[in-house]
Amino acid sequence: TGIPDASKNLINAEARFFRGLAYNTLATLFGDVPLVKEPLNAPKTDFTRTPLAEVNALIEEDLLYAGTNLPDVGGVGAANNAAGKPAGRANKYMAMHLLAQAYLRMDKNDKAEEQARAVINSGKFELNKARFGSTSMPGDAFSDLFVYGKQRRSQGNKEVIWVQEMEPNASVVGGTQNNPQQRRLWGTGYHNVTGMRVADSLGGRSLGRLRLNNWVLYNLYEQNDMRNSSNNIRRTYYYNHPNYPNLMGQQVPKTASDTVTNLGAHTTKWYQFDPKDTFGYAMIKDIIHMRLGETYLLQAEAQFKQGKLGDAATSINALRDRANATPATAADITLDY
Known part of the structure; x- marks a missing residue:
């Protein structure tokens, strides 16, 4: 009562992101698990496992909703996201990245590639390829990502998607x-x-x-x-x-x-x-849970599972180029690469 619809949608989206995260973790570890969609107001001891297909359907529904209704990120260095909330709160790209992971587990590889590509092509994040924030200390473009005080988007880290502050x-x-x-x-x-x-x-x-x-x-x-x-x-x-x-x-x-x-x-x-x-x-x-480098790897795995070995090599090489490593070729790509 008294809460604007836009605020309700935002609260709902954030809750559904975390429910999707929780159930995706459970499904990854255990497969069939009890599915609870409504709050419990009394003790319950007779839980039964729900078929994995139903659990997956809820995960997909929750994360699609979150990806649509969670706010956009703010600019790099901004204290707030696009909804005016603290920059550390859940954003839409967290849901997309997680959904790419979930789709890979479900063997929906074309959809996994689509979600990962949406994050990569959003223009909101970049692989860090130059020193930033800690240039007075020894380091490089990769190590700078993990320096205390420079791990958050609001602190200038343009590669991170989700940071536990x-x-x-x-x-x-x-x-x-x-x-x-x-x-x-x-x-x-x-x-x-x-x-x-x-x-x-x-x-x-x-x-x-x-x-x-x-x-x-x-x-x-x-x-x-x-x-x-x-x-x-x-x-x-x-x-x-x-x-x-x-x-x-x-x-x-x-x-x-x-x-x-x-x-x-x-x-x-x-x-x-x-x-x-x-x-x-x-x-x-801070603990970095998601960053763009990992999104490239999700995209590469989805492409590999569809037989797109050249595309998978291109995705992987975005990271190998940053690291000054020898580029991968299509012939190199296996699930163990």
Whole structure:
């Protein structure tokens, strides 16, 4: 009552986007799942699985509605979207990108290509091909996408489609207190090595519980591939503790017994440092859920599944060109490429 129809449509579209997201995740993991379309006002214990075809129909309906009724994005750097709401709220391209994923799972590959192409051709997003926002620090066009404080569209990142914006409660009243593990797991415990101390340039304090596998480290990328640069995968460390002047600036030697915990090679995407939390308990960094680079890959997969190998190579090469990698050919394209 009293809510304008336009506002109702916007609220409905945002809710249906998240319902579509939730059910697509469930369908991907489990196939047939209970389908709940109306709010429950009492306990229910007799759920039964709904056939996947019905679940898929609801996902498609929800995301088509969201793609039509969610607002457009604002300009790069703008604080608000086209509806005057904060730029971090759901936008129509999030629904299109997600629907492309859902259509691939449903084997509706022509429709998946159509949705991905709509995002790519919208003119709202671009693959980042030049340094931005953090040019005073070492980096490249790819690593800049993941720098803390430059991950949002409102912060100048023109490639991102959906960013989960983290606002820690140490900085914002009512901010998040949860503790995502990405930085602590993927970073290393370099600070445990004598002659080393915690540094923001090394991602803050981490624990080194996961590492990239050998195929990624040694076989996935060509030597000149930007994604393989030291800005994106750290492989070497240098002593940085001023209390050890005889070691300062020298490379820390690696040991065969430690390829994970303290000196393992790792992705730098999760680097962050919060001077209010030097122990490194909380995660303050935003989480990028969708970006244009991934949309190109969705389009390429849809094209491959339709036998359009040349088109798939063209889609993939948009990313390989940005990374300075050898272009793919139609003969290269397989589902495992």
